[in-house]
Amino acid sequence: MANFMSRNDLLLLLGFTVVVLTMPIWLTPFGAGYPDLLQRFMIFGIFAVGFNILFGLTGYLSFGHAAFFGVGSYAAVWSFKLLTLDAIPAMIFAVLISGLFALIIGFLSLRRSGIYFSILTLAFAQMSYNLAYSVLTPITNGETGLQLTLNDPRVLDAAIGQTFVGQPVPTLLGQQLGGYAGFYFCAGFLILSFFFAQRVAGSPFGMMLKSIKSNQTRMQFTGFNTRPYALSAFVISGMYAGLAGALLAVTDPLAGAERMQWTASGEVVLMTILGGVGTLVGPVIGAWIIKYFENILSALNDNILTQFWSFLPEGLAEIVVKVTSKFVGDGWHLTLGLVFVIIVIFLPGGIMEGVRRMAATARRSDPPGAKSHQHQPAE
Numbered sequence: 001m002a003n004f005m006s007r008n009d010l011l012l013l014l015g016f017t018v019v020v021l022t023m024p025i026w027l028t029p030f031g032a033g034y035p036d037l038l039q040r041f042m043i044f045g046i047f048a049v050g051f052n053i054l055f056g057l058t059g060y061l062s063f064g065h066a067a068f069f070g071v072g073s074y075a076a077v078w079s080f081k082l083l084t085l086d087a088i089p090a091m092i093f094a095v096l097i098s099g100l101f102a103l104i105i106g107f108l109s110l111r112r113s114g115i116y117f118s119i120l121t122l123a124f125a126q127m128s129y130n131l132a133y134s135v136l137t138p139i140t141n142g143e144t145g146l147q148l149t150l151n152d153p154r155v156l157d158a159a160i161g162q163t164f165v166g167q168p169v170p171t172l173l174g175q176q177l178g179g180y181a182g183f184y185f186c187a188g189f190l191i192l193s194f195f196f197a198q199r200v201a202g203s204p205f206g207m208m209l210k211s212i213k214s215n216q217t218r219m220q221f222t223g224f225n226t227r228p229y230a231l232s233a234f235v236i237s238g239m240y241a242g243l244a245g246a247l248l249a250v251t252d253p254l255a256g257a258e259r260m261q262w263t264a265s266g267e268v269v270l271m272t273i274l275g276g277v278g279t280l281v282g283p284v285i286g287a288w289i290i291k292y293f294e295n296i297l298s299a300l301n302d303n304i305l306t307q308f309w310s311f312l313p314e315g316l317a318e319i320v321v322k323v324t325s326k327f328v329g330d331g332w333h334l335t336l337g338l339v340f341v342i343i344v345i346f347l348p349g350g351i352m353e354g355v356r357r358m359a360a361t362a363r364r365s366d367p368p369g370a371k372s373h374q375h376q377p378a379e
Contacts, residue, residue, distance in 0.1 A: 009198055016194055016281065020187050024180065030296075035179045037295050039251045041288050042186035043244050046193045048271040048283035050240020053197060055269070056278035057206060058233040059213030060110075061118045063265050064125030067105070068098045068238040070132065070260030072245025074139070077146045077255040080170060084156035085148075087170045087177060087185070087250050091243065098242020099235050106234035110227055113216070125265055132257040145256035170250045182251050189247060190284075193240060198280055200236070209233050270336075274343055276350030285351055293336050300328035 005013070023041065027033045032041075047069060054060050072094040079090035109120040132140040140146055148168040170177055177185050200206045208229045211219055219226055249255055258264075271290055276282025305321045305328070312320060327335045347353045 005198075006202075009202065012280070013191075013195055013198060017191050020191060021184075023187075024183070030292075032292055032296060035183050036251075037291065038180075038183040039186050039247075040291050040295070042183065042190045043247045043251070044268075044271065044287040044291055045190050045284040046186075046247065047241055047244035047268050048275070048287040049190075049193050049197050049280075050237045050244070051268045052272050052277070052279075052283040053200060053209075053240070054233050054237035055272055056283070057201060057209040057213065058230055059216075060113070060230060060234070061269070062109075062121040062234075062237075063118050063262065063269070064105070064109075064121030064123075064128075065237065065241050065268055066260050066262070066264035067125040067128040068102055068241035069245040069248075069264060070128065070255070070257065071101050072098045072242030073249045073255035073259055074132070074146060074245075075242070076246035076249035077148065077253060080148055080154075080168070080249075080253060081146075081152040082155065084154055085168055085171050086156075087172050089156075090170070090250065091189075091246050094242045094246030094249075095239050098245070099239040102235045102238025102242075103231070106231050106238070110230050110234065122262060122265070125260060126262060129257055129260040129262075132260055140255070140257060143257065145254050148253050168253070170253055177250055186247050186251065189243065193243070194280065194284070201280065205229070205232070270340065274340060274350055276352030279350070279352040282350050282352040289339075289351075290336065293332050293339075297328045297332040297335055298330070301325075 020042070023038055024033050024035075027038070032038070047065075051062070051065055054062055054065075075094040075097040076090040079093045083089055083093075105121070105124050109117055109124065112120060133142060150168065152168070154168075172181075172185060175181065200209075208226075212226050212230060216226055245255075245259065248259070267290065268287075271286035272283045273286070274289060275284065275286030302321060302325055305324055306317070309317045309320050309324075325331070327338075343350060347357075349356075
């Protein structure tokens, strides 16, 4: 194991695993311990980890990754409709289709770099969204979205004589993936995705990606062809997005064109920057924060705020409720915007930069004579 993973990497993976698997416990006091939100934490954590491989490691900023997210959802739902309700074939099918789609888009987009690459990915994503919304309605069912029905063929399920009563739902080896079972299913994929990203970042391939980000022009001048490496990172990142989209279809068996909008692509960019570009844990934390704001702050209303500030004097409480109400409910984007501005101004490296600063401060606060005393020869 020592040759396979360094001690620090192993500790990071174990710590990350413990944090993820115990989320239903430590998030309950914050009102976020219910399965639906926990599943979204896992899904968008995978989305952000994959995006960071392209943006954080390789330095290519894509504004079109929601296209692969949506393609993964559509592929998974079609697997549920045509093959079987079991989740594993749907996951494999979604990852392969998303990877193929990313290969095509990446091959065309990577002919340019910088802002031109970003605009190309945005254009392809918007083309995909419009195709899914209107032109490809026989495949995507347009604005209604692709849903499961009892009349779907599901040839593999039919071959083994499996029948369903009521609304079909995805399963794993015959067990429904609802509630906390769905959360732990998604959590397993997040841990595996994190482990794979960890191995990529520490591998020679990952070193090449970091070199491309550092100075791609110098590498090209030395005769090194960087495009295959950048294209590989693009495809891997797209497959991560497809996996996340498939998991969203598992927990909510519906695929709609709205999952491919440019706003979804911008959201994963915010997640990565908020947590820390180029770090392993940062994008996951950024995804969790944004989804927490979206689902918890947006649900707060004046009645809840009135109860929360009830310890204040009556007149003051009314003023505080009126002010804070602008930052919750429909105004939760304002709170997220303020947090993002503060992070960018004071912590350009994201939340993980703040963690590193606190760790450095803690090390400097060690007793000055501790280390010298340890190395003092015995008399």
